[in-house]
Amino acid sequence: MKTQVLYATMTGHSKKIAHAIAKDLDTKAHDLKDDPIIPNCDLLLIVSGIYSGEAKPELLNYVKNLSPTLIKKVALITSSTRNSAQGSLRQTLVDTGINVEPEEYLCQGGFLFKAMGHPNKDEIEGAVTFAQKLVKEPVLS
Numbered sequence: 001m002k003t004q005v006l007y008a009t010m011t012g013h014s015k016k017i018a019h020a021i022a023k024d025l026d027t028k029a030h031d032l033k034d035d036p037i038i039p040n041c042d043l044l045l046i047v048s049g050i051y052s053g054e055a056k057p058e059l060l061n062y063v064k065n066l067s068p069t070l071i072k073k074v075a076l077i078t079s080s081t082r083n084s085a086q087g088s089l090r091q092t093l094v095d096t097g098i099n100v101e102p103e104e105y106l107c108q109g110g111f112l113f114k115a116m117g118h119p120n121k122d123e124i125e126g127a128v129t130f131a132q133k134l135v136k137e138p139v140l141s
């Protein structure tokens with residue numbers, strides 16, 4: 001399965017998670033800041049935090065331009081102090097016609113005095129295990 005990883009970060013947690021996954025799957029972690037061109041793939045893992053209840057606006061804009069014919073499926077990996085799931089990000093992907101994995105990997109990500117020390121080693125490993133499970137699933141036609 002051809003897999004790519006994209007991350008959008010403010011404080012570095014998503015970068016850490018994305019690089020751990022990319023290393024394990026032997027693929028590339030693309031930083032949203034670079035406005036990357038994602039190669040055709042069966043699975044795109046999007047790693048991001050939540051800021052004031054939402055994904056970064058730049059990420060929401062970026063995913064509007066993803067092509068469902070080039071990206072077969074997207075799965076979300078999200079850290080936030082409240083273990084929240086992505087709302088607008090998932091909806092924007094669905095509106096764009098992208099097939100989005102229903103399961104989302106959620107973990108804590110500390111900010112100021114809340115959830116300090118997260119994501120920890122186990123949570124990062126959990127994200128890697130989630131990705132490993134998805135890449136074993138059959139490729140969508």
Ligand SMILES: Cc1cc2nc3c(=O)[nH]c(=O)nc-3n(C[C@H](O)[C@H](O)[C@H](O)COP(=O)(O)O)c2cc1C
Nearest residue numbers: 009010011012013014049050052053080081082109
């Ligand atoms: C400006 C800002 C706003 C945040 N707002 C929320 C929020 O509304 N809800 C929440 O659960 N976490 C919130 N957080 C915590 C982040 O989602 C969490 O620290 C996440 O791990 C950050 O990922 P990153 O390091 O990749 O940017 C916020 C963090 C920042 C920096």
